[in-house]
Amino acid sequence: MELKRAAEGEKGFEKVFAFLRERLLAGSLKPGDRLISERELATQLGVSRPIVREALRALTVLGIVEIRDRIGTVVTRPDVSVLNDFFTFALAQQADMLDDVMQARVAIECQAIRLACERANIADFERLQRALAKIGETIDEADAGGMADFEFHRAIVVASHSETLTVLHGSMAGLLTHSHRSRRELVQAFPSMKTYLIDDHRRIFEAVIARDPERADATLRKHFAIGDEYRRRALVGDMDKTSASR
Amino acid sequence: MELKRAAEGEKGFEKVFAFLRERLLAGSLKPGDRLISERELATQLGVSRPIVREALRALTVLGIVEIRDRIGTVVTRPDVSVLNDFFTFALAQQADMLDDVMQARVAIECQAIRLACERANIADFERLQRALAKIGETIDEADAGGMADFEFHRAIVVASHSETLTVLHGSMAGLLTHSHRSRRELVQAFPSMKTYLIDDHRRIFEAVIARDPERADATLRKHFAIGDEYRRRALVGDMDKTSASR
DNA sequence: GGTCTGATCTTGGTCAGACCAGTATTATGA
DNA sequence: TCATAATACTGGTCTGACCAAGATCAGACC
Numbered sequence: 001m002e003l004k005r006a007a008e009g010e011k012g013f014e015k016v017f018a019f020l021r022e023r024l025l026a027g028s029l030k031p032g033d034r035l036i037s038e039r040e041l042a043t044q045l046g047v048s049r050p051i052v053r054e055a056l057r058a059l060t061v062l063g064i065v066e067i068r069d070r071i072g073t074v075v076t077r078p079d080v081s082v083l084n085d086f087f088t089f090a091l092a093q094q095a096d097m098l099d100d101v102m103q104a105r106v107a108i109e110c111q112a113i114r115l116a117c118e119r120a121n122i123a124d125f126e127r128l129q130r131a132l133a134k135i136g137e138t139i140d141e142a143d144a145g146g147m148a149d150f151e152f153h154r155a156i157v158v159a160s161h162s163e164t165l166t167v168l169h170g171s172m173a174g175l176l177t178h179s180h181r182s183r184r185e186l187v188q189a190f191p192s193m194k195t196y197l198i199d200d201h202r203r204i205f206e207a208v209i210a211r212d213p214e215r216a217d218a219t220l221r222k223h224f225a226i227g228d229e230y231r232r233r234a235l236v237g238d239m240d241k242t243s244a245s246r
Numbered sequence: 247m248e249l250k251r252a253a254e255g256e257k258g259f260e261k262v263f264a265f266l267r268e269r270l271l272a273g274s275l276k277p278g279d280r281l282i283s284e285r286e287l288a289t290q291l292g293v294s295r296p297i298v299r300e301a302l303r304a305l306t307v308l309g310i311v312e313i314r315d316r317i318g319t320v321v322t323r324p325d326v327s328v329l330n331d332f333f334t335f336a337l338a339q340q341a342d343m344l345d346d347v348m349q350a351r352v353a354i355e356c357q358a359i360r361l362a363c364e365r366a367n368i369a370d371f372e373r374l375q376r377a378l379a380k381i382g383e384t385i386d387e388a389d390a391g392g393m394a395d396f397e398f399h400r401a402i403v404v405a406s407h408s409e410t411l412t413v414l415h416g417s418m419a420g421l422l423t424h425s426h427r428s429r430r431e432l433v434q435a436f437p438s439m440k441t442y443l444i445d446d447h448r449r450i451f452e453a454v455i456a457r458d459p460e461r462a463d464a465t466l467r468k469h470f471a472i473g474d475e476y477r478r479r480a481l482v483g484d485m486d487k488t489s490a491s492r
Numbered sequence: 493g494g495t496c497t498g499a500t501c502t503t504g505g506t507c508a509g510a511c512c513a514g515t516a517t518t519a520t521g522a
Numbered sequence: 523t524c525a526t527a528a529t530a531c532t533g534g535t536c537t538g539a540c541c542a543a544g545a546t547c548a549g550a551c552c
Binding site: 031053054061064110112 | 259267270271272273276277296299300301303304306307308309310321323324328329331332334335336338339340343346347349350352353354356357358361406408409410411414
Binding site: 011012013047048049050051069070071 | 505506507508513514515516
């Protein structure tokens with residue numbers, strides 16, 4: 001009846017999706033709300049239950065809604081995992097995108113560190129310090145070291161107190177950790193990397209503590225650039241004698 | 247049979263989704279490929295067709311796949327619209343997120359402009375120049391002016407030749423255009439904004455032409471900051487008497 | 493032989509009704 | 523009154539069916 005009116009032009013899936021979309025966007029469906037049952041939704045919209053399920057499933061993968069078995073469907077707060085999925089799929093099909101995603105990561109972190117300089121509180125500083133310490137402790141371990149590295153960078157983004165930046169950064173986590181790990185494997189190759197990793201992160205930390213956005217940004221950028229340089233060298237030649245390979 | 251093996255633990259929807267996900271991520275399903283029919287998929291995976299449809303629909307809203315009526319299901323190149331949807335939903339439920347998304351936008355554009363300084367070609371320069379000219383021409387029109395402004399910024403991101411940055415930036419397009427428009431409405435309020443808009447964009451353009459990443463980044467950042475300041479003033483005090491505002 | 497045309501197969505789009513397994517609620521009995 | 527058991531939900535899934543329209547191929551026509 002009146003429910004149908006809201007989404008008359010479309011049919012089937014589109015109708016249900018549009019109907020729910022409207023409520024979601026209008027705010028009449030807020031996080032925490034429980035939707036009416038699938039059957040009821042079906043009869044009210046004049047479609048079959050499988051169609052309703054399609055729409056609900058669609059909203060589920062978008063992270064808008066959560067279907068709880070034998071409980072009901074509830075609206076959730078938008079979640080990271082969507083972007084995560086998206087980026088994972090996107091990158092799987094375009095491997096050359098990895099460098100590209102790295103650019104996005106740099107973009108986000110550099111902005112985040114600027115915000116962090118303004119907004120970070122004691123707790124953020126402490127988290128950064130812990131991560132920094134961890135990097136020092138695990139400097140010789142590939143896995144733990146990569147993890148520590150990642151934690152440090154994540155701490156920066158968290159300290160920005162920007163949900164969007166955090167979400168975006170987190171969505172690339174899977175890919176980033178991979179890249180971090182492979183970087184970590186270079187530690188054995190280039191002994192100089194140890195000091196690079198430790199000193200660089202410390203300098204970044206200090207810039208944040210000093211609440212100096214420009215310096216923090218610049219230092220972080222340099223950090224990324226040096227990392228790139230190491231990786232490049234590792235590609236061109238193995239270790240030292242680098243002339244033969246190509 | 248052998249297909250089932252790939253996704254045994256899960257059941258129903260999860261099974262199908264995992265099965266397809268695996269193929270997608272492994273690369274055995276590439277953009278352009280046509281999937282086998284829903285019925286066949288259902289029998290091969292030992293589930294019913296509605297369940298298969300749920301999975302396909304899920305992939306559809308993720309922009310991974312496209313269901314073509316009476317044709318079949320084909321793998322597509324990941325598309326912006328997903329992120330668009332996500333951000334739209336996310337922001338609808340947390341209006342305070344808008345400022346936050348702006349931060350992400352700044353992050354992306356500032357990184358993009360750095361890349362643009364390195365990678366931009368003649369065509370990119372021309373596009374930027376056209377957008378710049380448009381800004382001058384439409385300085386007194388709210389709608390067209392906002393569009394021109396948006397085009398200029400988009401041209402910057404496009405000139406970065408980074409798909410990821412472009413996608414991310416595009417995904418916020420809806421929100422950004424809104425913000426751009428409201429900014430444009432300030433033009434009438436602050437006559438000084440005209441010169442600000444024109445000169446700022448020209449300076450940005452020049453920095454890109456000069457291929458000076460640092461200057462471009464800094465100029466762009468300043469541009470955003472000034473825009474913020476104008477908006478702030480518009481909020482605090484009306485129009486001219488702005489001495490109180492700071 | 494080559495091309496056009498129509499029957500048939502296949503595809504997605506949808507529906508109706510049914511069963512299961514647990515949850516939430518309610519009615520019942522102590 | 524309270525604890526327990528029956529009942530009415532919920533999501534999760536399956537089966538089988540119908541429709542409309544693109545895809546295909548056989549046969550008719552040029």
